[in-house]
Amino acid sequence: MTGQLIPTSQFTRDSRVVFFTGAGVSAESGISTFRDPDGLWKKYDPMELASADGFIQNPALVLEWYAWRRKMIRNSKPNEGHISICKIQKLFRNSVVLTQNVDGYHADAGSESIYELHGNIHRHKCFLCSTPVKLKVGDEEKLNYCECGGMVRPDVVWFGESLDMATLKTAFEKVSECDIFMTIGTSTQIYPAAQLPFEAKNSGAFVIEINPEPTPFSKMAHLSLRRPAVAALSKLYEDFHANIS
Ligand SMILES: [Zn+2]
Structure with a gap:
């Protein structure tokens, strides 16, 4: 130019x-996008991985997807x-x-x-009361709970939100x-x-x-x-x- x-x-x-x-x-x-998922995530509908309904139905799958994305982000710059x-x-x-x-x-x-x-993939909040929750890097992949009993989710905007x-x-x-x-x-x-x-x-x-x-x-x-x-x-x-x- x-x-x-x-x-x-x-x-x-x-x-x-x-x-x-x-x-x-x-x-x-x-960093790939939702509209361009790669590898093992291709078989999933983005709605299963990034929506409130998807999280309620299968929190472990959603957390695994976000752990995978976080790792990709941390491994790059x-x-x-x-x-x-x-x-x-x-x-x-x-x-x-x-x-x-x-x-x-x-x-x-x-x-x-x-x-x-x-939002930001490195932050978390309560699924029920939206209170920010701090998680250690190693704890992000498993299901954690807020003091109110709600599940902890990534602090990102999901489909439909x-x-x-x-x-x-x-x-x-x-x-x-x-x-x-x-x-x-x-x-x-x-x-x-x-x-x-x-x-x-x-x-x-x-x-x-x-x-x-x-x-x-x-x-x-x-x-x-x-x-x-x-x-x-x-x-x-x-x-x-x-x-x-
Ligand atoms: Zn809560």
Whole structure:
């Protein structure tokens, strides 16, 4: 990629920046998604592995699936895409990361002001009363119980569940106030989070989309980069770094 991709002269260190990230950002760390299960998990319906009904019917299976995913995440690490996001964040005084990923890689890469719309796989909570429960790494694979008697589950948003309202409200506020919005590695098909890029465009932000495939939002973006996150973000960081003062 050569030449400048964005009208950086419009922006300063005070410009407000929102990153909205999805599975495509972690794909280059080797983290697969629900829509692309691999190996021994292919035979299961995602609803069996990631829904409240699935957990009630077979908690051991669900915990095994999450233990497998956690191990995959711990055996890998944030990639240059996560790191470029962190580096771009440091160029601006006011930026946030809204992520649909549950792997915690944005924090591992050094990003700040992260809102995890779909929770975090390394955290746990009670299935009944939602109280956060701290588990040691070795205890995550077996069934644990809250003091109230409820089963302990991963603190992630499952199919059929609502996103945390306070987090979602903050996300929409940040998006409606931002000057630059980047939607990265997300198919913009899962609502209500998929509405965020449209909200950004309607609020007047400069909107950049990074995704190897076209999405329902692509035609609305000011700049649509059909590239994997690592390459595109590293180019954007160079542009911002050279031109933002
Ligand atoms: Zn409880």
